[in-house]
Amino acid sequence: MKLLIANGHLIDPAAQENTGMNVLIEDGKVSAWLRPNEKPPEGCEVFDASGLLVAPGFIDLHVHLREPGQEHKETIASGAAAAVAGGWTSVCPMPNTNPVNDNAAITRYMIEQAEHAGLANVFPIGAITKSSDGAELAEMGEMKAAGAVAVSDDGRPVPNAGIMRRAMQYAKDFGLPVIDHCEDKSLSAGGVMHEGRVSLLLGLKGMPALAEDIDAVRDIILAKDTGAHVHIAHVSTKGAVDAVRRAKNEGINVTCEVTPHHFTLTDKFVEGYDTNYKMAPPLRSEEHLEAIIEGIKDGTIDAIATDHAPHHHDEKALEFDRAPMGITGLETAVGLAFNELVHKGIISLERLVEMCSANPARIFSLEGRGTLRPGSVADITVIDPEAKWTYSNAESRSRSRNSPFDGWEFTGRAVATFVGGKLVFQA
Amino acid sequence: MEKPFRRRDLLGIRELSAAEIKGILDTSENFLEVNVREIKKVPTLRGKTVINLFFENSTRTRTSFELAAKRLSADAVNISVASSSLSKGETLVDTALNLDAMNPDCIVVRHGSAGVPYQLAKVSKAAIINAGDGSNEHPTQALLDAMTIREHKKQFDGLEVAIVGDILHSRVARSNIHLLTKLGARVRVAGPGTLVPNGFEHLIHLGERPSGSPPYEGGVAAASADGVVLPQQLQVCEHIEDAIRGADVVMILRIQRERQDAAYFPTLREYSIHYGLTNERLDLAKKDAIVLHPGPMNRGIEIASEVADSSRSLILDQVKYGVAVRMAVLYLATGGSAPT
Amino acid sequence: MGEELNLVEKSRIMDAAAMNRALRRLATEIVEKNKGAEDLYLVGIRRRGVPLAEHIRDKIEAIEGVRPLYGILDITLYRDDLSTVGANPIVNRTELTEDIEGKNIVLVDDVLYTGRTIRAALDQLMDFGRPRRVQLAVLIDRGSEHRELPIQADFIGKTVPTKQAEIIKVMLKEFDDVEAVGIFERK
Numbered sequence: 001m002k003l004l005i006a007n008g009h010l011i012d013p014a015a016q017e018n019t020g021m022n023v024l025i026e027d028g029k030v031s032a033w034l035r036p037n038e039k040p041p042e043g044c045e046v047f048d049a050s051g052l053l054v055a056p057g058f059i060d061l062h063v064h065l066r067e068p069g070q071e072h073k074e075t076i077a078s079g080a081a082a083a084v085a086g087g088w089t090s091v092c093p094m095p096n097t098n099p100v101n102d103n104a105a106i107t108r109y110m111i112e113q114a115e116h117a118g119l120a121n122v123f124p125i126g127a128i129t130k131s132s133d134g135a136e137l138a139e140m141g142e143m144k145a146a147g148a149v150a151v152s153d154d155g156r157p158v159p160n161a162g163i164m165r166r167a168m169q170y171a172k173d174f175g176l177p178v179i180d181h182c183e184d185k186s187l188s189a190g191g192v193m194h195e196g197r198v199s200l201l202l203g204l205k206g207m208p209a210l211a212e213d214i215d216a217v218r219d220i221i222l223a224k225d226t227g228a229h230v231h232i233a234h235v236s237t238k239g240a241v242d243a244v245r246r247a248k249n250e251g252i253n254v255t256c257e258v259t260p261h262h263f264t265l266t267d268k269f270v271e272g273y274d275t276n277y278k279m280a281p282p283l284r285s286e287e288h289l290e291a292i293i294e295g296i297k298d299g300t301i302d303a304i305a306t307d308h309a310p311h312h313h314d315e316k317a318l319e320f321d322r323a324p325m326g327i328t329g330l331e332t333a334v335g336l337a338f339n340e341l342v343h344k345g346i347i348s349l350e351r352l353v354e355m356c357s358a359n360p361a362r363i364f365s366l367e368g369r370g371t372l373r374p375g376s377v378a379d380i381t382v383i384d385p386e387a388k389w390t391y392s393n394a395e396s397r398s399r400s401r402n403s404p405f406d407g408w409e410f411t412g413r414a415v416a417t418f419v420g421g422k423l424v425f426q427a
Numbered sequence: 428m429e430k431p432f433r434r435r436d437l438l439g440i441r442e443l444s445a446a447e448i449k450g451i452l453d454t455s456e457n458f459l460e461v462n463v464r465e466i467k468k469v470p471t472l473r474g475k476t477v478i479n480l481f482f483e484n485s486t487r488t489r490t491s492f493e494l495a496a497k498r499l500s501a502d503a504v505n506i507s508v509a510s511s512s513l514s515k516g517e518t519l520v521d522t523a524l525n526l527d528a529m530n531p532d533c534i535v536v537r538h539g540s541a542g543v544p545y546q547l548a549k550v551s552k553a554a555i556i557n558a559g560d561g562s563n564e565h566p567t568q569a570l571l572d573a574m575t576i577r578e579h580k581k582q583f584d585g586l587e588v589a590i591v592g593d594i595l596h597s598r599v600a601r602s603n604i605h606l607l608t609k610l611g612a613r614v615r616v617a618g619p620g621t622l623v624p625n626g627f628e629h630l631i632h633l634g635e636r637p638s639g640s641p642p643y644e645g646g647v648a649a650a651s652a653d654g655v656v657l658p659q660q661l662q663v664c665e666h667i668e669d670a671i672r673g674a675d676v677v678m679i680l681r682i683q684r685e686r687q688d689a690a691y692f693p694t695l696r697e698y699s700i701h702y703g704l705t706n707e708r709l710d711l712a713k714k715d716a717i718v719l720h721p722g723p724m725n726r727g728i729e730i731a732s733e734v735a736d737s738s739r740s741l742i743l744d745q746v747k748y749g750v751a752v753r754m755a756v757l758y759l760a761t762g763g764s765a766p767t
Numbered sequence: 768m769g770e771e772l773n774l775v776e777k778s779r780i781m782d783a784a785a786m787n788r789a790l791r792r793l794a795t796e797i798v799e800k801n802k803g804a805e806d807l808y809l810v811g812i813r814r815r816g817v818p819l820a821e822h823i824r825d826k827i828e829a830i831e832g833v834r835p836l837y838g839i840l841d842i843t844l845y846r847d848d849l850s851t852v853g854a855n856p857i858v859n860r861t862e863l864t865e866d867i868e869g870k871n872i873v874l875v876d877d878v879l880y881t882g883r884t885i886r887a888a889l890d891q892l893m894d895f896g897r898p899r900r901v902q903l904a905v906l907i908d909r910g911s912e913h914r915e916l917p918i919q920a921d922f923i924g925k926t927v928p929t930k931q932a933e934i935i936k937v938m939l940k941e942f943d944d945v946e947a948v949g950i951f952e953r954k
Contacts, residue, residue: 272545318518
């Protein structure tokens with residue numbers, strides 16, 4: 001079966017292409033690029049992308065799909081549906097499922113569930129330590145063989161530097177990046193928002209920025225020592241961005257991602273005690289947000305990842321200090337990136353595409369993805385940068401409704417999503 | 428949530444203007460008289476229902492609100508929830524909606540978590556009154572403290588107030604700082620460095636006022652470089668002596684043993700030696716300085732017994748004003764107006 | 768008070784001299800009916816009853832050589848319209864420093880209209896004790912056809928039949944610049 005994405009404008013940063021180009025797909029792969037005046041082959045289906053951008057499928061390095069174990073919040077199928085509706089063709093779920101994804105059986109289960117759903121690709125992230133308890137190493141080699149693309153203990157970061165060092169030494173053998181949610185919990189314990197003027201004002205316990213800084217610096221020192229690839233999850237502080245920038249200049253193998261909420265919101269939004277502004281790392285103050293924007297601009301920050309963290313309404317409808325951390329984000333990320341980064345002139349469209357496709361593919365070594373060069377997998381995100389739309393929690397594909405962006409108006413979105421050459425979403 | 432006509436919440440002092448605070452104080456003043464009558468009851472809130480929803484134990488505040496409601500002829504119902512709603516598997520919002528279905532006019536809420544009154548106000552038709560939420564605010568305590576101060580000092584403009592103790596966790600300190608600075612007093616806070624964090628002097632910030640609210644009045648305000656107005660009225664002192672020196676009012680906060688357990692200070696003994704209010708320390712204040720304490724007191728720890736029992740200590744006056752303030756607040760929450 | 772700006776005076780019923788004469792007559796009648804000023808307790812109803820009660824008190828003292836007891840009632844907490852739209856009453860202080868037990872109370876107000884204020888005043892008075900007798904003195908009675916409760920005045924400065932749309936304003940030096948009584952209408 002042949003499909004031509006016709007009349008669109010192709011942006012493929014990995015191939016350094018930014019031009020009007022038709023993309024021909026055969027058997028789930030890109031088979032050729034055709035100039036607008038080139039005749040398509042006979043019997044070819046045509047998707048008209050006039051006025052639209054055609055980009056390599058977006059890859060989200062950081063999601064929580066809750067399956068197995070917390071299917072009332074999200075399933076792999078519902079999470080994948082939310083992903084493709086947001087323009088993401090691949091998502092990488094964190095291992096904090098129940099049981100924890102610390103072995104090949106669970107990794108395989110997650111991939112199988114994703115294949116059943118037939119929407120987005122799911123590339124699981126395995127645990128660093130068994131049950132993410134921070135003590136014994138999990139079977140990284142087996143998980144890698146089953147399809148895991150990285151390891152992390154995410155929200156329960158390995159507190160012991162000795163264990164983390166061994167984890168890096170070991171993960172390196174299998175070419176697995178070690179992802180760290182940087183938070184020294186001895187400094188942030190009990191905290192529910194960024195520590196600063198607003199937390200003092202609201203009487204809420206703060207999580208100091210330095211809890212993230214200290215852990216990020218530790219990881220970078222360990223990366224330098226071990227030569228492993230460390231990927232810093234959801235950077236949110238000036239200190240962490242600065243540390244990554246210095247490390248990259250030194251040639252240390254470190255990458256990092258940022259979430260849309262951390263480049264959009266500040267801790268001031270917590271003022272109404274709405275638990276949909278509660279997440280870890282927390283929304284930081286203005287100075288940190290400025291440092292994040294700077295890091296996006298100068299390339300210190302490699303990727304945009306959602307940290308999509310669905311929680312059931314009943315869990316979020318609690319006292320602010322008792323509600324769980326996290327917000328959904330798959331469907332709003334592209335809109336936020338357009339509003340806050342592209343339309344404000346902070347980054348170019350090309351750079352946005354790079355942060356959502358080429359870079360994530362490189363960071364997790366996803367072969368044949370993150371580009372639309374002939375021969376690559378036909379994961380494609382088709383974007384209308386001028387489309388005006390309003391996000392509504394009520395219409396979300398996710399099983400959960402915990403987004404603070406309910407009612408936000410955006411300009412720019414994914415209007416069609418192809419995974420393996422198959423149209424899985426159309427606005 | 429749209430409130431029925433004229434139902435008004437009292438969530439915190441930080442949302443109030445100086446004029447609104449003065450209005451509540453003036454109204455409270457006029458309720459004082461009812462509390463010394465032979466028949467301490469007026470029919471004003473007859474047929475209205477006040478629910479005292481207490482998630483934290485507090486005999487004094489709850490009794491004070493209950494008496495206030497009853498003296499106004501409202502039907503007062505006390506609900507004590509030993510621990511959080513979570514233990515029953517019911518969400519905070521569910522609890523609010525269930526109470527709301529019984530059509531109360533006013534819900535007085537005390538909770539160990541900051542922000543609960545704000546969360547309830549969003550879903551409840553009843554007027555919500557904050558009787559203390561976590562480390563956030565305790566507005567009626569600040570109002571009764573202000574009544575006590577006004578009785579003795581007549582005015583707030585230029586008044587020097589020292590607040591000593593666990594500033595970080597104190598809702599009483601927060602409400603008092605907002606109230607006193609809005610009315611033009613200067614506040615100095617002191618306590619162990621672990622309990623008076625860096626940057627606390629930036630707590631009050633005029634940029635914070637909700638849009639559409641009346642302009643800030645009273646107080647010395649200075650414009651900083653970026654145009655945000657920062658009143659230079661809140662100062663953090665390194666030593667308790669610096670805070671107390673020359674003060675008109677010394678407010679002592681209760682220190683909790685849990686803070687020792689969490690390593691905020693080594694021992695209560697050491698706390699009492701270095702941060703307790705003794706006669707010698709009080710002698711640094713103005714001759715006619717008054718001493719306030721939100722109670723219950725830990726005698727011999729944050730306050731020496733001889734200070735607590737001296738004529739400068741107005742702790743019982745505070746309790747007396749408490750009922751009048753709460754009557755005023757209930758009255759204003761359910762339909763009355765304050766003088767302007 | 769923005770509403771008052773929309774009032775126009777239709778006619779003036781009393782000037783300062785007439786008011787003074789009416790108050791003097793009220794003082795005389797009160798003393799006559801109570802056979803002197805012993806046990807007499809004048810209670811002004813906020814706001815405009817208060818200066819009127821003070822004037823009557825002075826005049827009684829001039830006639831009898833005895834200064835009657837005197838107090839102030841703020842009836843706000845006893846009003847029956849707290850729940851109605853637009854009421855928003857402000858609480859002021861009640862000052863009944865002398866015991867009212869066994870006294871001859873004379874309530875003083877500016878205008879008697881529906882009778883509801885007097886009902887509230889009576890209820891409040893009873894919460895302070897058991898007076899021997901309660902009488903009512905008003906400067907203006909708008910006529911019994913407006914009454915919503917079975918209440919009449921014992922002493923009346925002047926009866927002024929009015930329409931419902933009309934408003935009677937007793938102006939006093941304490942609150943207004945003039946001393947006069949006028950009939951007003953909304954523009």
